[in-house]
Amino acid sequence: MMFVTEVDEDGKEKKKHELPFKHSMMLPAFTGIDAVRNVKAEGLINPRGFIIVDEHQRNPTFKNIYSVGVCVALPPVEKTPVPVGTPKTGYMIESMVTATAHNIAGELAGKEPHERPSLNALCLADMGDSGIAFLAVPQIPPRNTTWAQQGKWVHLAKIGFEKYFMRKIAKGISEPYYEKMILKFMGVVRLK
Numbered sequence: 579m580m581f582v583t584e585v586d587e588d589g590k591e592k593k594k595h596e597l598p599f600k601h602s603m604m605l606p607a608f609t610g611i612d613a614v615r616n617v618k619a620e621g622l623i624n625p626r627g628f629i630i631v632d633e634h635q636r637n638p639t640f641k642n643i644y645s646v647g648v649c650v651a652l653p654p655v656e657k658t659p660v661p662v663g664t665p666k667t668g669y670m671i672e673s674m675v676t677a678t679a680h681n682i683a684g685e686l687a688g689k690e691p692h693e694r695p696s697l698n699a700l701c702l703a704d705m706g707d708s709g710i711a712f713l714a715v716p717q718i719p720p721r722n723t724t725w726a727q728q729g730k731w732v733h734l735a736k737i738g739f740e741k742y743f744m745r746k747i748a749k750g751i752s753e754p755y756y757e758k759m760i761l762k763f764m765g766v767v768r769l770k
């Protein structure tokens with residue numbers, strides 16, 4: 579039996595539910611990893627243990643620290659009854675990495691960081707016998723584009739994508755020109 583407390587808009591208890599189940603899953607709230615969450619350095623992380631970055635992926639206090647990926651603190655999209663994080667997905671993270679790589683290279687050449695990630699989302703979410711493809715430009719609202727489609731083709735597309743992705747990474751090319759062109763045509767770019 580799963581015991582669930584439903585809350586109202588202010589986060590106060592509204593109703594209790596008892597849900598019988600045979601197989602279930604609960605996702606705990608994301609937090610930063612121990613190695614970072616336990617660092618005592620004012621200005622490095624937020625209270626949930628995520629690393630604070632500016633629009634160039636650089637920590638505003640420790641300017642020699644850049645951060646990319648799920649470990650980054652993104653501001654909440656809107657006020658919710660219980661605190662929830664902003665989702666982060668693969669392409670969004672690729673855009674953070676691209677901006678960071680350019681900014682570190684720029685700094686080494688004596689320039690100030692200037693590249694900003696687009697934070698667009700393009701996902702093939704596999705569900706075994708089916709899947710959902712979605713495009714969100716940018717991922718964090720307000721959006722210019724929102725598109726989603728479900729079907730078995732997504733499952734097959736994900737298998738194809740995995741093979742393509744592993745091959746290009748093995749070759750050391752993170753963004754081949756044809757991928758860049760196709761995505762640009764769809765309005766998806768890595769940098770703002």
Ligand SMILES: Cc1cc2nc3c(=O)[nH]c(=O)nc-3n(C[C@H](O)[C@H](O)[C@H](O)COP(=O)(O)OP(=O)(O)OC[C@H]3O[C@@H](n4cnc5c(N)ncnc54)[C@H](O)[C@@H]3O)c2cc1C
Nearest residue numbers: 611613646647648649666667668669671700701702703704
């Ligand atoms: C179930 C699920 C499905 C998803 N599906 C999709 C999808 O279809 N499309 C999509 O775009 N995104 C999807 N995502 C999101 C995407 O997978 C993540 O956003 C992305 O993998 C995050 O990349 P990352 O490199 O920041 O972190 P991770 O991929 O989590 O990499 C962090 C790495 O750090 C390592 N690590 C942790 N602690 C330490 C330590 N102390 N020392 C050394 N190493 C350490 C971890 O072992 C891990 O390998 C999904 C996520 C989940 C959980």
